[in-house]
Amino acid sequence: MADSMQTVPILEVIAHQAELKTFILPRILDAAPGQFVAVWLPGVDEKPFAVSADGPETIQITVKAVGPFTRRLLNCRPGDRLGLRGPFGRGFTLMPDSLLIGGGIGNAPLRLLAQRLTERGLRYTWLAGARRAADLPFLGELQKNPAVRLFTDDGSVGHPGTVMTGWTDALAATPTPPRLVCGAGPEPMLLAVREAARLHRLPVELSFERYMKCGIGLCGQCCLDGSGLRLCVEGPILTEEQMQGVTEWGLPPRGPSGRRPATTPKATRP
Amino acid sequence: MNPLAVRVAGVTFPSPLVLASGVMGLSASSLKRVADAGAGAVTTKSCGLEERKGHPCPTLLPFEHGLLNAIGLANPGVDEMAGEIAEFQARSSIPVIASIFGRTEAEFGEAAARLLARVRPALLEVNVSCPNVGSEFGQPFAADAAASARITGLVKARAGHVPVAVKLSLMCPSIAQVAKACAAAGADAITAINSVGPGMLIDPHVRRPILANQVGGLSGAAILPLAVRAVWDIARTVPLPIIGTGGVARPEDALQLILAGATAVGIGTGVYTGGLEVFGRINSFLADWLDREGLRSLDALRGAAHPARSQEAHHG
Ligand SMILES: Cc1cc2nc3c(=O)[nH]c(=O)nc-3n(C[C@H](O)[C@H](O)[C@H](O)COP(=O)(O)OP(=O)(O)OC[C@H]3O[C@@H](n4cnc5c(N)ncnc54)[C@H](O)[C@@H]3O)c2cc1C
Ligand SMILES: Cc1cc2nc3c(=O)[nH]c(=O)nc-3n(C[C@H](O)[C@H](O)[C@H](O)COP(=O)(O)O)c2cc1C
Numbered sequence: 001m002a003d004s005m006q007t008v009p010i011l012e013v014i015a016h017q018a019e020l021k022t023f024i025l026p027r028i029l030d031a032a033p034g035q036f037v038a039v040w041l042p043g044v045d046e047k048p049f050a051v052s053a054d055g056p057e058t059i060q061i062t063v064k065a066v067g068p069f070t071r072r073l074l075n076c077r078p079g080d081r082l083g084l085r086g087p088f089g090r091g092f093t094l095m096p097d098s099l100l101i102g103g104g105i106g107n108a109p110l111r112l113l114a115q116r117l118t119e120r121g122l123r124y125t126w127l128a129g130a131r132r133a134a135d136l137p138f139l140g141e142l143q144k145n146p147a148v149r150l151f152t153d154d155g156s157v158g159h160p161g162t163v164m165t166g167w168t169d170a171l172a173a174t175p176t177p178p179r180l181v182c183g184a185g186p187e188p189m190l191l192a193v194r195e196a197a198r199l200h201r202l203p204v205e206l207s208f209e210r211y212m213k214c215g216i217g218l219c220g221q222c223c224l225d226g227s228g229l230r231l232c233v234e235g236p237i238l239t240e241e242q243m244q245g246v247t248e249w250g251l252p253p254r255g256p257s258g259r260r261p262a263t264t265p266k267a268t269r270p
Numbered sequence: 271m272n273p274l275a276v277r278v279a280g281v282t283f284p285s286p287l288v289l290a291s292g293v294m295g296l297s298a299s300s301l302k303r304v305a306d307a308g309a310g311a312v313t314t315k316s317c318g319l320e321e322r323k324g325h326p327c328p329t330l331l332p333f334e335h336g337l338l339n340a341i342g343l344a345n346p347g348v349d350e351m352a353g354e355i356a357e358f359q360a361r362s363s364i365p366v367i368a369s370i371f372g373r374t375e376a377e378f379g380e381a382a383a384r385l386l387a388r389v390r391p392a393l394l395e396v397n398v399s400c401p402n403v404g405s406e407f408g409q410p411f412a413a414d415a416a417a418s419a420r421i422t423g424l425v426k427a428r429a430g431h432v433p434v435a436v437k438l439s440l441m442c443p444s445i446a447q448v449a450k451a452c453a454a455a456g457a458d459a460i461t462a463i464n465s466v467g468p469g470m471l472i473d474p475h476v477r478r479p480i481l482a483n484q485v486g487g488l489s490g491a492a493i494l495p496l497a498v499r500a501v502w503d504i505a506r507t508v509p510l511p512i513i514g515t516g517g518v519a520r521p522e523d524a525l526q527l528i529l530a531g532a533t534a535v536g537i538g539t540g541v542y543t544g545g546l547e548v549f550g551r552i553n554s555f556l557a558d559w560l561d562r563e564g565l566r567s568l569d570a571l572r573g574a575a576h577p578a579r580s581q582e583a584h585h586g
Contacts, residue, residue, distance in 0.1 A: 003332040003333070004331065004332050004333050005328065005331060005471075005473065005480050007473050007475045007476050038327070038328070039328075040328055040480070042473070042476045042478055043478065044326075045326045045327050045482065046326075046327035046482075047327070081475055081476050083328070083329075083473065083476075083480065106585060121504075134385065163452060202421045205353035213324075213327055213329050213330065213341070213344075214330040215328065215330075215541060216330070216542050217294070217488075217541065217546075218294065218330060218334065218337075218339075218538075218539070218541060218542050219292075219293075219296075219329070219330060219341060219344075220293065220294040220295050220296040220297065220300050220315065221296065221297065221344075222300060223294060223297050223303070225297060225298075225299045226299055227299065227303065228294075228297070228299035228300040228301075228302055228303030228304075229303075230294070230300070241273065247299075254296070254346075255323070256323040257321045257322055257323045257324070257344050257346050257347070258296035258297065258344060258345060258346045258347060258350075259321050259346035259347065259350050266492050
């Protein structure tokens, strides 16, 4: 059963930066682009991560350090065992002439999407953005890929500015409008992509994150307000239609207790 | 008349199928989704006086025959939950059952009072039987008939006109005796059973328990026979309506609990094994079944597996 826990040894670790690494693991499961796995670090915790590439016998996850779990994970070495459950959720649709838009670590699931599109001989353009060069995993690989355009806020690599600055150029440069826009990254970026896609009447599929525990749609942790959609089962990739049923965009997400933090920050004393 | 409608402690459920506590139960929107999928009542996640993040993950572990869970009573707190219940009631006419817990006997009464000061659910469900907080709270209150009865009394004293169901566990010498004690203390219904055990699964390679809490309650297909037997025993001992819960994923499972004496049937893990469609699927099966049997309601099936039930019910 794929949903049950299986532990595997880490085969290889690629350190993109001290705070950004890719783990190569035995291929005990087949994930579609955008699907995720639950990664168990025995004795620590278990958290969701997208699959960022695969090979005949391996799968990869790419992890950015943001807190206690990811920091512990980044200290793991080849031979250490991780538990895996999954794959969970629904992935991106594989569509010719896709426009991929990634922000920071959001480029990880897009990497598997680009891989699948290439395997099927489907054309795509990939706008890969980050705050700075150091936040882009697989920089070398991205720079070699003619379908990729790079953007950094500080201009340390690629075009200066956000992926959204590249949006209009990308639309103008492609002979036919994209058949599907696929996005992954921070939520404000995703909501901007959604707006832009709506303006240009383009179909979108965007990868969202919420606090998740079970991965199988039971614990209720990642249910979105409005339609009650379970992001771990019916997401994490959402279509425009799915997004329309959701009323919580722009609100601070519910935490591990299920409580949504107050919208207005507490008044600070002068 | 709707042939699937049942009455639990004076409350009409349009279907006997109830969303069990702890599954998709943290927000109004997710409860609404389950109501729309065909549940006749929905139960919130158990909430207590204070917000709890619950145990670290893994908290939930599917295996071949069921599921272990050690969520650790993660909940936003009664005040937040009251807000979710109010929103649900504004959006759905399906009865909502508010599940509460306490770390101490007194906290159950306080949680009931705090909740009911803000909102009026169709029923209160008193979770005296969570099996995965033992390291923190000690053994579940449900293991002790006298403690369960005292808690029932404390909640009843605060509940006013809202009927109270007590949620029981098999982690006790006789679930029927606990039910009897709760009935004597004023319980209006019994929900049985909570997840069982607790159990443990160990990863052979890393040689440690997989659940962060080490142990977790067992639910799903593996516990259906235990739930059927528990409902059977309770039905022979107390005259209260029973929300029979445990291992239901197929229509025949629900029917077994009804034949053992349940008025309504809770579904938790079945939402995973059967998908959200589980409610609609079992509803249509039951409607067809009644039609084929020429029955106008589920009444004739309730407890029908008991031999000479009418005499025994008062003696058990
Ligand atoms: C579907 C999905 C796919 C993801 N894919 C990747 C990926 O490919 N690479 C990557 O580096 N990160 C990914 N993440 C995010 C990753 O799960 C979090 O960075 C990680 O859980 C943080 O844990 P922490 O203890 O290091 O940080 P914390 O300090 O605990 O939290 C930092 C941030 O991560 C969020 N977070 C913490 N725990 C969870 C949780 N259980 N579920 C969801 N969010 C959580 C917090 O809300 C907070 O915003 C993904 C998240 C989701 C939901
Ligand atoms: C993930 C999960 C969380 C649960 N949380 C609660 C809870 O908060 N309160 C409660 O009374 N029961 C809780 N339960 C127990 C269920 O309500 C139910 O009694 C039990 O799982 C047996 O039914 P099932 O086999 O249909 O799941 C939980 C069960 C699961 C699987």
